[in-house]
Amino acid sequence: MFVSNLFKTLKYSNVIRLRKYLSTIIDRKQDEVQFKINCNSNHSEKFNCCITNGLTSNAVLSNEWIFKMNIDNLNNGLKLLKRWNPKKMDDLFVLLQMPMTKLVYLTKKTHLESTIVPHGNRVYYFASTFEKNPQEVCYHLMHYKFLFTRNFTTLHHIYEILIENNVDKNDIWKDTWIFMYSIDQIKHRISLTKSAHLTIKPWMLRCKTEVYERTIEIKQENRVVLNKDSTAQYLAKRLKVPEKTIRYISSKYPTTLRVSPTKLKEILDFLLKEGYRSSHILSTPRVFTHSISTLQERLTELRDLGGEPTLTALCKNKTTYQELVNKLILKNTKGYI
Numbered sequence: 001m002f003v004s005n006l007f008k009t010l011k012y013s014n015v016i017r018l019r020k021y022l023s024t025i026i027d028r029k030q031d032e033v034q035f036k037i038n039c040n041s042n043h044s045e046k047f048n049c050c051i052t053n054g055l056t057s058n059a060v061l062s063n064e065w066i067f068k069m070n071i072d073n074l075n076n077g078l079k080l081l082k083r084w085n086p087k088k089m090d091d092l093f094v095l096l097q098m099p100m101t102k103l104v105y106l107t108k109k110t111h112l113e114s115t116i117v118p119h120g121n122r123v124y125y126f127a128s129t130f131e132k133n134p135q136e137v138c139y140h141l142m143h144y145k146f147l148f149t150r151n152f153t154t155l156h157h158i159y160e161i162l163i164e165n166n167v168d169k170n171d172i173w174k175d176t177w178i179f180m181y182s183i184d185q186i187k188h189r190i191s192l193t194k195s196a197h198l199t200i201k202p203w204m205l206r207c208k209t210e211v212y213e214r215t216i217e218i219k220q221e222n223r224v225v226l227n228k229d230s231t232a233q234y235l236a237k238r239l240k241v242p243e244k245t246i247r248y249i250s251s252k253y254p255t256t257l258r259v260s261p262t263k264l265k266e267i268l269d270f271l272l273k274e275g276y277r278s279s280h281i282l283s284t285p286r287v288f289t290h291s292i293s294t295l296q297e298r299l300t301e302l303r304d305l306g307g308e309p310t311l312t313a314l315c316k317n318k319t320t321y322q323e324l325v326n327k328l329i330l331k332n333t334k335g336y337i
Helices: 002-039 041-052 057-061 064-068 071-082 093-097 100-112 122-130 134-143 152-164 169-174 176-180 183-195 202-206 209-226 231-239 243-252 254-258 261-273 278-283 285-289 292-304 318-333
Strands: none
Touching (some): 041 057, 041 071, 064 093, 071 093, 122 134, 122 169, 152 169, 152 176, 169 176, 176 202, 183 202, 183 209, 209 231, 231 243, 231 254, 231 261, 231 278, 243 254, 243 285, 254 285, 261 278, 261 285, 278 285, 292 318
């Protein structure tokens, strides 16, 4: 108990030290910027412009790119952002990095749809909907500019359809390209995916038909292999060990449980047929990350050369495997040359 509490105390103290260190770096950086401002009338003018228009000194000092802006563009940009009715200017100021013509256009658009978009503008709409920081949303929208321009009624309708069909909110945020697709296509793909009893992911609703069909085929094949078991349960049954053994191995080699069940079955069938025991396979879990063709080729080659085709040998990287093969070739040709 004493040791455990000691480690907790050490961990906590390390976190405190790290926070103080990072805070010191940030403060030092801000001090450097503040010094430049004090020594440069141009910087001072831009700093005062930002403060006058509602930005906090912390936001200004933490973003040196502000001081590289043309003073007129900076002033005009801040005035435009005020028309977005921000709760605070710190929420939206990163949008100043967009071209002025784009910011003018989006300001007009935001003003026209302010009564339609919940929370007054799209930044706050997405921030509230996906539970994100407004600044993070600004960067996301600048990267996926269509989120500013896509018809809002359509965009919101797509979001509602996805949520109604239990699509994970974080998956939607990570794949916002889904908002560019037609509602009819999305509904059709959702229907097909639900019929296949699969968890719906945004990419599945927008990928090419051949990719989607192959995905469904693979998912169904995996379901047949697992037969209601988890991947860990399947491996435990095939290798005749407790499930906790598989869980322990996967904690050391996480990729084991990420391999497709159909590939696991194919490799297990091959290895067990070739005489490898469960203990061999469990001691070399990286065997599942190799292709079945590579394993088959190496097994045949090593046997032909009189080598011992251990799983460790089969799983060597290309360089070390080739070194092993070269040694076997030299051994076999000794006395003939």
